[in-house]
Amino acid sequence: MDLSYTPEERAFQQEVRAWLRRNLPRRARGERSAFESGDPRRIARAKQWQRRLYEAGYLALGWPREYGGQGADVVRQTIVDEELARARAPQIIGMMGIRMVGPTLIAHGTEAQRRRYLPRILTAEEIWCQGYSEPGSGSDLASLRTRAELVGDHFVVNGQKIWTSNAHYADWMFCLVRTDPEAPRHRGISYLLIDMKTPGITVRPLVQMTGDAGFNEVFFEDVRVPRENLVGGLNNGWQVANATLFHERNMLGATTRTQQSFAALRRLARAHRRNGRPASADPLVRQRLADLAIRVETMKLEAYRQLTDARRGRLPGISASVNKLVSCELNYDLARAAVELLGSYGWLARSDRRVRDHGLWPLDFMLSLGLIIGGGTAQIQKNIIAERGLGLPREPRLEGGR
């Protein structure tokens, strides 16, 4: 066990830190998602920011050099993630492209697809959204019904997607569609890249619990998609999509953000008075803060362990599911502790002049509940842990469920 960086890694860390000090605009620090703000100027700024990160060599570090990455090892990726979080840099606007489509194209795309899409993912010239969930297909994603029929050299797409984050700003969608309704359900799905400007696509924003328009319904009516936009072969989409899910998310960036939230909660507990004394003097508040501190620390250490496992070539197994479950619950409990500690102040809206911490806590609290559901609900993660991790028998399927 050794928890220090090599001299080269430390130098790299200093270099990233210094670069961020020089290049990250002050007003962008701690900025929330530009998409959620709905402000076109902020979106433009966020794209510019991503481009600068890319040009500096701090974006998609794990991608091979020939596709615009750095071919860097996990430690360097981690260092950049940590430094970005430490500098409170805004979220990278093209994350869906960098984390999801990019790795999928590198693994399963044709050379032409890689050349066409990867550069513009990196420069944020093209923003991507994910077309997976449908009104009747949430956790049971493989039941999806959006149909794509091959007519000549085009697919004709009809159907509807829902909960599509940022579709109203996206240029492209990577989409799961049913290409063979007769086949067993996992074997009739294909992975298509769809230009959001294609005629026949209607995007209708859905307002979230927070009041922001973060996700959408997307309707397809005879949308023509060129055959060359198919990734990984006809009816092979389920395998392609699942492979992307296994591109395990590096947890350390997320961990650093959670650590910062916790630091903010501690500051709040000392500053906010309850019953005539700082909230942090209340034994129950102290118990709760200590419990959160332990969970934040455990999450950080677990991230280091997984990083080491990854470098030693060990397969991640179910750790992505455990991470998702643990970190989402932690973020929720953390925000909830803050809201509770604030008492009557906790539920003042952002617009009220007496609101504390810019109304961030109730917002964080609600968003963290959204993240417990999004990206595979907590219950689905538990099924994955139990079935893939512990080898428990699968839930028996009902007759006709295929």
Next chain:
Amino acid sequence: MIDFGLSEEQTALQAAARELLTTECPPALVRETAKSADGVPRGLYRRMAEQGWFGLLVPEREGGVGLGILDLALLLEEVGRAAVPGPFLSTQLVVAALVRAGSAAQRRAWLPRLAAGEVFGALAYLEESDRHDPAGVEATARRTRGGWRLTGTKLFALEAPGAHVLLVAARTRAGVSLFLVERTAPGLRVRPQDTVDLTRRLGEVVLDNVEVGREALLGPEGGGSALLARLLDLACVGVAADSLGGAGRVLEMAVGYAQVREQFGRKIGSFQAIKHLLAEMVAEVEPARSLVWYAAYTLDRRPREAPRLAAMAKASLGDIYSRTARRAVEVHGGIGFTWEHDLHLWFKRAHLSEALFGDPRFHRERLATIDGY
């Protein structure tokens, strides 16, 4: 280079420990030991001593193996998995105290025999007040011509009934001090306290004007609080490691049972009610391993961080082990509530572990103070 993992030697050490305990410490032995007077499984302890476990922390030039706390934590995880009874951990606390603060004479007198597993040790610091801070020490040590005279009553001394040497916290004029007292010293009585946990022994230690020599004082007079605090941090990490192993074991038992037990015409492990319980157990136990490793590592390498991490590990694993054991009993249903099934050995060990050396509430408050809330 960031390397948060075990070395090959450490992996091998742990694997060997698991192998040994799987064959040498079946639940039947744990039950049998519960019926013995002092709670020491002698045959098993001889095998453990042959492997060098008792001298793990003792430097090689003093006849030990010269390894660190992380290595010890790996052994203790296996000890917890097998619910090994007896004074292994308690002896390690006395060994650590000697390695840390013992004079040359004290080390010569005790370390070789402790390292060989010929004699066992125990720490006696708690009293009737059940306070884990130095203020709880009311027993006294008065200077005599030849040394010290100890008076007081110690309670809840882990494995005192099987120990040959007790490390006793007592107050002198200079403050809390630690004394090595032989079990056979006149005026010293150990009464085993009856406990619900069958795998461990607690003892009441009555010191009725016990005369000891000057050489009994371990470390400086009045310096006992600091040394005791460090020993308690080690004890916390030790119990946390034991708890990690125990939690892993009951989780395995629950998974195993869910895979064979059938109700409503199917394996109960196919029901989401059971799956989700088990998944929640995994999601707590797996990440906890990183916390235990790091807490042990800080005791070896980052002493300034150690109190904080020891408090975290003890609080966290105390909760996790008890909760995992409770869920495991639920997965088993009626059979899990019987004396016949082995699960209760771990269930009870879990709950005593939670209380030993300060419960989760105590350590969370300690952490809050360390972190300056």
